[in-house]
Amino acid sequence: MPESTVITEEMRRAIGSLINVNITVVEKGLIKDLVEAVGDFNPLWTDDEYARTCGWGASVVPPSLFLTVRLDGSPPTSCIPFDLPLKRPLDGGGEWEFYKPVRVGDVIVTLRKLVDVYERQSKLGTLLFITFESTYMNQKSETVGKARYYAIRY
Amino acid sequence: MKQLYYEDVEIGSELPVLVKETSVEQSVQWSGPNMDYAAYHYNREAAKALQLPDMIVTGRLKVCFLAQLVTDWMGGRGVLRRLECQHRGMNIIGETLSCKGKVVKKGKRGDENTVECEVWIENPRGERGTFGSAVVIFPSKGSGSPP
Numbered sequence: 001m002p003e004s005t006v007i008t009e010e011m012r013r014a015i016g017s018l019i020n021v022n023i024t025v026v027e028k029g030l031i032k033d034l035v036e037a038v039g040d041f042n043p044l045w046t047d048d049e050y051a052r053t054c055g056w057g058a059s060v061v062p063p064s065l066f067l068t069v070r071l072d073g074s075p076p077t078s079c080i081p082f083d084l085p086l087k088r089p090l091d092g093g094g095e096w097e098f099y100k101p102v103r104v105g106d107v108i109v110t111l112r113k114l115v116d117v118y119e120r121q122s123k124l125g126t127l128l129f130i131t132f133e134s135t136y137m138n139q140k141s142e143t144v145g146k147a148r149y150y151a152i153r154y
Numbered sequence: 155m156k157q158l159y160y161e162d163v164e165i166g167s168e169l170p171v172l173v174k175e176t177s178v179e180q181s182v183q184w185s186g187p188n189m190d191y192a193a194y195h196y197n198r199e200a201a202k203a204l205q206l207p208d209m210i211v212t213g214r215l216k217v218c219f220l221a222q223l224v225t226d227w228m229g230g231r232g233v234l235r236r237l238e239c240q241h242r243g244m245n246i247i248g249e250t251l252s253c254k255g256k257v258v259k260k261g262k263r264g265d266e267n268t269v270e271c272e273v274w275i276e277n278p279r280g281e282r283g284t285f286g287s288a289v290v291i292f293p294s295k296g297s298g299s300p301p
Contacts, residue, residue, distance in 0.1 A: 034187040038215065039174065040222040042155065044230045054157075054230030063225065063234050064218040068188040075190045088204050089192070091213030093240040093286065098233070 022073030060101040086153035094149025157229035160267035160292035169255035223253040236289040243283025
């Protein structure tokens, strides 16, 4: 244990808790805005005819939909049940898994949990890591994707 | 777009480099679909107030660039199954980013043709600020539908 810690009892109690649930209807306009913002014009994301030639039946959404915080409804630290003692933000990255194709018109239900809080010393001083896990389900209750990601404050 | 098959993927081969320009306009445009409006990604004063050197590219956008690197390469019948990355360096808006990758492993996992790649992003000085890995499932030659 470090001599001084920024991790409070309140933070420890929050580990394992469900912090929000979000429902997103996947709209065509959202996918258009997303692919234009990323500059990813793969026809698979928007062109049903092309997607059919690849065997998908119709266009599928890009993996990037899961890489935004859109399906979660808000940035992860906006709904944690404690105040952050450190204010400067960093994105620690994460891991994303994609299980099933998602299409325009699907309804995605996201469950986001806070799964860990820990700290590390670095040249920037104390880094506080908050780990989140999101599970994404479609309207048929199939799990279409999962994510684990790290918000850092220092 | 060109289709790549499992049989054609060679360990050690490099993915075609994806070059991405970054700009304040892009950062603003991205904040909508990303649903994160934090001002230090498009407002210099907000960035300076957080003692950042300047406005920085959002980490999530960089992860999307890595996803595009892989999906552009694999073709329409491949499946990106997993993507993982860490951000260890910031990228200042205005930098040209080079997204790169290399095949490190291939093998059957169950009946899936699995290929693992290292992926990373270099700034104009060749420094890797973001790096990780991707797992792709490829069709076999002669198979009719996506894996």
